[in-house]
Amino acid sequence: MERSPGVLSPAFGAAQTGALDEASFQALYHANAQPLRAYLLHVCRRPDVADDLLQETWCRYLMRRRPDMDESETRSYLFRIATNLMHERVRSRVDSMLPEIPEHGRTPGLETRLDIRSAFGRLKPRERELLWLAYVEGMNHEEIAAATGLRLLSIRILLFRARRKAAQLLTPRPAQKRFA
C-alpha cells in the first residue's frame, strides 16, 4: 500500500491498522498538548523534562494508538502514557541530581504562586498526579484509574489522603474566600 507523504507509518504496533495524517495530528495536538504539558510540568516540575516527556508521549501514542479510540479514550490514553513515562523517569533517576528550574521574572502574584508551587512540591508525584487529574482535568474516578493505572477502589482513599495533605500545606490560604 502506498502512503501519502504526510502520513506517519503506523506499522510499529500490532494493534495498529490505520494511519494518522499530519492535519489530523495537528488537530489532536492542539486539543491536548497544553493540558498534557501543564500536567507534566506540575508533576515533574522541570520545563525541559516536561517538553521531552511531551514529545515522547506523542511518539508512543502514534506508535501504539488504536484507530477506534474516541476523543475521551484518546485523552485518557495520552494521560496514561504521560504518567507512565514520568514513572519510568523517576525510576531511572535521570533527573535526581538536577535542581528544579526556578521561574524567571517577577510578575504580579508571583510570591503567592511560588507558595502554591512550593506547597505542591512537597507532595509525592503520585499525589500531585491524582489531584491534578481530579481537580484541573475534571476526571472522575474511573478516568483517573485509567490514566494512572491504579485500581478504581484505591482512587478514593488516595485522593482523600492527597487532598488532606495538600490542604494542610496550603493552610495559610483561607478556603472560605474562594466562594464568598
Add this chain to the structure above:
Amino acid sequence: MKLHCEHESAVARAARTGFWPSALADHARTCPACSETCAVAAALLEESAAIRAANRPPDAESVWIETRRRARMHLRRRALFWFRALRTLAIVYIPVLLAWSMSRSRPTAAESVSSQISFDFSALLSGPAEKFALAGALLAALCITMGSWYLLREARTSLAHSPGR
C-alpha cells in the same frame, strides 16, 4: 473528617467553572470535605493558569517531525536487532563448523595443503551435518528476513515532509 461528600465533585466542578449555585456555596462553607476540596482545587487551578500562561507547548509541526524521526529510529533499532542476532549466530556457527570439519579429517600438514586444493566440501555435508547446516541456513534466512522487513517498512515511511532530515 468524613472521607467523601456526595457534593464534592459538584464543588470541584464549580471551582473549575466559576459558577457557584447559592445552595452549593452554602454547603461548601459548612462541609469540611467540600471546603478542603474547594481550597485545593482553587490552588491547583491558579497553578494551572500560571503554567499555561507562562509556557506554551512546542509547535505541532516540530513535534510531528521529531515523532517521525523517532519512529524511523525505532524501526532501525528493530532491524538491527535481527542483524546483530545473525552476527552472533555466525560467530558461534563458523568456529563450530570449522572445528567439526577439522576433526572429521586429520591429515598431515603437507597432505592438508595439497588436499585443500581439491577438497570436496559437499562430502562434509552429509548425515548429521546436513541437519546442522540446514538449521544454520534457516536461522540466517529468518534473521535476514526479519531485519529486512523492518528496513523495508522504514523505506516505505515517506520522508517528503521531513525538512529536518
